Amino acid sequence: MVHKEWWRTVTGRRVRTGFLAGLMGVVALTVPTAAAGQTPADAGVPQDGNLVANAGFDVGDPAGHPIGWSVEGDEAAVNVVNLSAYRTAGPGSLEVNVTAGRPVTVTSDRMVAAPDRAYTLKARVKGRSGTPAGLAMAFTDFNRTELGVKAADIAFSADWQTITVSGTAPANTAQVTVRITGADAGWSYFDEVSLTGAPAAYDPHLGTERELFLDDYRIESSSDVGRVVHAADKRPEPIIRATYPWExxxxxxxxxxxxxxxxxxxxxxxxxxxxxxxxxxxxxxxxxxxxxxxxxxxxxxxxxxxxxxxxxxxxxxxxxxxxxxxxxxxxxxxxxxxxxxxxxxxxxxxxxxxxxxxxxxxxxxxxxxxxxxxxxxxxxxxxxxxxxxxxxxxxxxxxxxxxxxxxxxxxxxxxxxxxxxxxxxxxxxxxxxxxxxxxxxxxxxxxxxxxxxxxxxxxxxxxxxxxxxxxxxxxxxxxxxxxxxxxxxxxxxxxxxxxxxxxxxxxxxxxxxxxxxxxxxxxxxxxxxxxxxxxxxxxxxxxxxxxxxxxxxxxxxxxRDGFVSLTNASQPGIGDPGTVTTKPLVTSGENLHVNAVVRAKGSLTVDVLDAAGNPIPGYTSVPLKGDQLDAQVRWKGGQTLAALAGQQIKLRFSLINTDLYSYRIG
Missing domain, CATH: 2.115.10.20 (Glycosyl hydrolase domain; family 43)
Known part of the structure; x- marks a missing residue:
């Protein structure tokens, strides 16, 4: 396959893709918001970190198998079901009903995994009869070679129990999958599967570089804000065209x-x-x-x-x-x-x-x-x-x-x-x-x-x-x-x-x-x-x-910094103002600067909190207005952040009809 695509390259069609031009022009407009992964307005920016899709087995295909999972073996043994006694959250759960001599394995979609990263797999499991199916996570490399499997043997329980599997991805790991395997006769149910990687070590010390909102690394909590992608402004005509015989x-x-x-x-x-x-x-x-x-x-x-x-x-x-x-x-x-x-x-x-x-x-x-x-x-x-x-x-x-x-x-x-x-x-x-x-x-x-x-x-x-x-x-x-x-x-x-x-x-x-x-x-x-x-x-x-x-x-x-913003679209007395609170920060600079667009009737204010989340007297900002690429925040008490240098603080941004792109300490 590598040779085949390269051959297309050298024949002068290197990056070809063939949607009709008319349809292609509206592609980006027809992708639904859910598919685009937009952060829900009320869910807060930080997410639960679960890598597994359809983790609650709430949606199935026409055969009754969970979407986002594959089934090998006795396919009739696996079904997405809606039974109030056999689910913990959402409308569905996974039923695994294994007949002796007819094993089955249910495998999640492959997920990106990092070598040497610790992962934790959890699932809610309930038995109905016989031996419950097993739970495991499997690490594979670029070539799909299996590098290691971490599994749990599950004892029968007629009550819901939480099963946990932990392990570290071996060297050369590229992907990880979740497996639910029924080998012995038994009837069991699975719900609320989660697979999470160990969080990156957090360093509270801020330098002078800008902090953007492309990830949750420095975000502790939020309400009524969402990430919004800002598409580029484009020049209407190409700045380079094919003009020579060799082009x-x-x-x-x-x-x-x-x-x-x-x-x-x-x-x-x-x-x-x-x-x-x-x-x-x-x-x-x-x-x-x-x-x-x-x-x-x-x-x-x-x-x-x-x-x-x-x-x-x-x-x-x-x-x-x-x-x-x-x-x-x-x-x-x-x-x-x-x-x-x-x-x-x-x-x-x-x-x-x-x-x-x-x-x-x-x-x-x-x-x-x-x-x-x-x-x-x-x-x-x-x-x-x-x-x-x-x-x-x-x-x-x-x-x-x-x-x-x-x-x-x-x-x-x-x-x-x-x-x-x-x-x-x-x-x-x-x-x-x-x-x-x-x-x-x-x-x-x-x-x-x-x-x-x-x-x-x-x-x-x-x-x-x-x-x-x-x-x-x-x-x-x-x-x-x-x-x-x-x-x-x-x-x-x-x-x-x-x-x-x-x-x-x-x-x-x-x-x-x-x-x-x-x-x-x-x-x-x-x-x-x-x-x-x-x-x-x-x-x-x-x-x-x-x-x-x-x-x-x-x-x-x-x-500047304009790929993504945290956005709130409320207006005074209409809708819900948004807030974003950082994790603890340690600073050495004097002034807080922000990059934001405060739209009509909107405002942006900042409060400095102590490590416990309590407001520090004198550190409530004067409201910011307008389009500000690098606005210096002014505190009502007249202080600078220099008095807080070396201490752990938090910043709480309050947004009304505002796009917040970044902040920095300088």
Whole structure:
């Protein structure tokens, strides 16, 4: 399968997906809120951390089997039932009625798991007769090899009992599943299954970096607020189009940096010369109007010499820029090349002093598999970050690989850590695909952006609708939508909201098809800028005989910190004001700054609490109004936070008709 998709790549159709352009333009508008994973307004921001979908067995398929679970063995032994004596919460529970000699196993969907992380599995179990089914969690690696199983033998009880299984994920773990297995004759019921990972260690100390609300790491409690994705503002026309003979399509997986006063872009193009896709170069003085200078690289096209092309390197790839690296390694490139699986097929490293002339630095892949990668230099941790596409045979479609984003790091761009599964398609992604009458969701790629106090991922979510539509349909047809994820450690990733951060264009627009992004963003005091590649069809490509298959590079912007906000839409006397309270914080700065939009009749106030949650006298803020990118909070008592330095405090934000994006102490 790897060879097959790569072959499509080199024939000039690298990122094809084939939803009809008209339908593609409304895809993002038709995904229901529930499928998008929106935080319920009254549930509070922090979630229970349960990884299991349909954990209460409250919904089943037409055969009576639980949705989100598979059944192997005696299928008649398993049913979702609504029996008041045999459920603990919700309308349903799982009935497992095993006949002697006819075993059955019920297995959850696969969930992302981190190596060396402790996990706890719990379930409510009640016996009816005989031997109850067993409960276990199983850890598997990238190849679905079982690495370890933690199980509990359950003694019969006619009363509900809570069964707990604990274990640590072995090295190389990628996924974990829950198993309910009936081997001996017996009749039992299961409800309220939960699987949670041990929380990341919490550090209360705040630096000067901004704290965003992409995860629950610093949130203790909340009421009447919800996370809202703010889609980018886009320029209506592409800023890069295919204009030269060697550009049958122009788009971007690549990188854009502002070096000095010059914006420099490495974008992708397809043509009919092997390997079929290349990196091209463009530059700009303002980031909006771009030129394609010729002769910077050493790659020609047919009878056109390199001096008359803007081709930089054959085979594409993504670039990291490290201004502190040795002069001959300021630019680093990771490029996929085909070969023998697990030997020569994978990602190779290149170095360049200027971004034009490249030297291959590795004779063997520095990372295996392929074909999409993103790279970044993280100045904060002094390491490179790579996210690579790996294909696991874990998809819902038999024999079809499941694309997922794995994360690896390196200090020298040559020796990389063992890739860890970061983001994979899950129950919510599958639901979004099914809302389009489709099949399942997968992750086509994911840039990682070192940003303030966190890492922001931009997973490209491929919602597979079918395998029959478009010229490249066998690779899966459907929209590709950039979304948002975050991580504090590059291991655990949070995806509480699933709306696109860049929306496809309306039907007929140049970008009404599949969307991809650059590997990085550009950030200034007021905005975030990301360049994106878009097509006028989805991942299956155009239907034969339809309009030409075209692409371009677009420009998307957000306000600073503006991917996601915590939002309250009440007005004075109408609706319910919102509150957000942080976990304990230890600060050393003087002033609290916030990034927020306080809309008409709204307000934003902040109270400083002690570690026990009691208000500290003098630390109630003057209400904030208007659109504030970096407003300094003023306290009614006239104090600064310097008097509280070194103490544990909490911040309680009170929102009325407000979007709250971030805060910082400085």
């Amino acid at each position: 049958s399509n122009s788009y971007i997986y690549g990188s854009v940096f502002k070096i000095g006063n010059l914006y420099r872009m490495w974008y992708d193009c397809n043509n009919d010369v092997s390997p079929g896709y290349f990196l091209c170069y463009a530059e700009s003085r303002d980031g909006v109007k771009w030129t394609k200078p010729l002769g910077r690289g050493n790659v020609g096209y047919k009878d056109i010499p390199a001096s008359r092309t803007n081709l930089i390197i054959a085979g594409g790839g993504t670039i990291a820029y490290n201004p502190t690296a040795p002069a001959d390694r300021r630019f680093s490139l990771l490029q996929f090349q085909t070969g023998v699986v697990n030997q020569t097929l994978g990602y190779y490293a290149y170095f360049s002093p200027d971004g034009y002339t490249w030297t291959k630095a590795s004779s063997a892949p520095v990372l295996l598999d392929g074909d999409v990668s993103q790279v970044a230099w993280d100045a904060r941790s002094q390491r490179y970050i790579a996210t690579i596409k790996k294909r696991m045979f874990t998809s819902r479609t038999p024999g079809v690989y499941d694309r997922a984003a794995f994360v690896s790091t390196s200090t020298d761009f040559l020796t990389w850590s063992t890739p860890i599964l970061g983001v994979a398609g899950d129950y919510a992604d599958d639901g979004a695909a099914q809302a389009l009458n489709g099949l399942e969701g997968q992750i086509y790629g994911m840039p990682v952006l070192p940003y303030e106090s966190t890492y922001i991922g931009i997973p490209w979510v491929l919602l597979i609708t079918n395998f029959t539509h478009g010229t490249q349909s066998s690779a899966g047809d459907g929209p590709v939508l950039p979304q948002v994820a975050s991580s504090r450690d590059l291991v655990d990733w949070s995806r509480p909201v699933r709306d696109p951060v860049i929306q496809p264009g309306q039907p007929g627009a140049w970008d009404d098809g599949a969307l991809y992004t650059a590997s990085n963003v550009l950030v200034d005091d007021k905005k975030i800028t990301m360049y994106y590649g878009a097509f006028n069809a989805g991942h299956g490509g155009q239907v034969a005989g339809s309009v030409p298959y075209t692409s371009g590079v677009g420009m998307a912007t957000w306000r």
